[in-house]
Amino acid sequence: MAAPSQPMVSEPRKALRVYLHLKDRILSGALAPTARMPSEPDLATQHGVSRVTIRSALERLAEEGLVERRPGSGTYVRSPSRTATLVADFSNVFTHLVEMGRSTEVRLLAFGYMLPTPAVAEGLGLDPGEEVQRSVRVRITDGMPFSYLVTYVPKRIGISYSEADLRSTPLLELLERSGARVASARQTVGASQAGPEIADALGVETGAALLSITRIVKDETGAGVEYLYALYRPDLYELQLDLERTRQGRSMRWAAISPSAAGRPAGARRSEPRNAKNPGIVKRKTTR
């Protein structure tokens, strides 16, 4: 690698590369817990970047609890920190979301009516020119914003509740109150980089990776009643699905274990402590 130049300002793109590289090495075990990291000048030479850049990468690792900086001694890899995460059972995530609506705080960022984007119009099966109610909410748990929710509801349903209702009541409950008979949903899960506004609302850096869920909810007639685009901070929220192998005739299959689908009591398959107030949400300690 070329000898580093030594600018006095941090190079953010290079700092991101070094940060992600070191993070991978720590999480994969290549840099073992308690190990002393190479010195800043050595890291700078290794990576062909300035010391300022190395310092910026190490600061971000320290903020995330992956390393510990001991003044006068050096930087040490920490035993992976155990951070609290909301874990939603994916196969039954709706029930939990209603419960979450009651236990977490909601901030309403936007509320109004508009013509939908093509994707929303197609997902909800709207007539051309049919308007939707669009709302943007941030959900907060323990003072930490963890999800950014953009929802679109056909205007004919949306007008049955107010902005104030949406601040206080889970959307699914409002939809049902309006007479919609919610019957099915399709969820698609992906990942996305946080843009500046979303990063700001969720308290993460621009460009941070977020878990994304697109959900289209339909009523008994197959008409769309809600289109949700949700972004979650992966350090605070993850999805979980338990699967078991079942015999079906001569072949083995995998089936999601969910209380209603598998016909078992919800408690029977859980080894982790449940949050008594929110039985759908497991607050657990995860090893990062």
Next chain:
Amino acid sequence: MAAPSQPMVSEPRKALRVYLHLKDRILSGALAPTARMPSEPDLATQHGVSRVTIRSALERLAEEGLVERRPGSGTYVRSPSRTATLVADFSNVFTHLVEMGRSTEVRLLAFGYMLPTPAVAEGLGLDPGEEVQRSVRVRITDGMPFSYLVTYVPKRIGISYSEADLRSTPLLELLERSGARVASARQTVGASQAGPEIADALGVETGAALLSITRIVKDETGAGVEYLYALYRPDLYELQLDLERTRQGRSMRWAAISPSAAGRPAGARRSEPRNAKNPGIVKRKTTR
């Protein structure tokens, strides 16, 4: 915002901000399809950055098919492009992965034995000092790498197959051939930023958002047989779960619809074309 300075080099961090901001506006419909974008000098003034930075952000949007640059005329928002994505049915993802093992190409990047990280040892329930086989594979479909898979298997099972076996045969099949009776799995889904090595292997930019799945597979006795950490390109792969509402006594519940869990034929609930060769994978056109 301050008047922009005009450096001749792009400012990557600022270009990322502008790119993500404009992308959000296009995907949310705030910038409508076919609309002409503001000129480069106007965008530079609006965002307080150089024209070089604006050009770099617009180039990335153009590469992703979100805008079209017409020389001498300007930059136009495109109708959201429809890109092919592998969609895996989340509630039955295993069966599909075996099928994918047969239909996609695999590149083996690493293979060896090592002491596990604390998270892997805990996940698999290993004795202290027990080694694991670690492999790193990249899975490719239509010439595009879409997943980066790191697997850990207890050494006592791993030694039953070779590096060459792993290049040609799905891991789940190798585990079963070794006598392991695979019975259950827990999958956790999140998101992560690509480090430089992983970005390189998947053909994305360092820092790009990836979908992550951690899966712990156990045998009939509850012993861990596989720990998987998988990263997926969200533009090429997403997870899907269909849910339906069911009445259980007096309360309504949500249940995952999967062929074996809900006892329906697989075809009955699908409206999208299936890939005939890989019935577990839906190749569909998504509207981004």
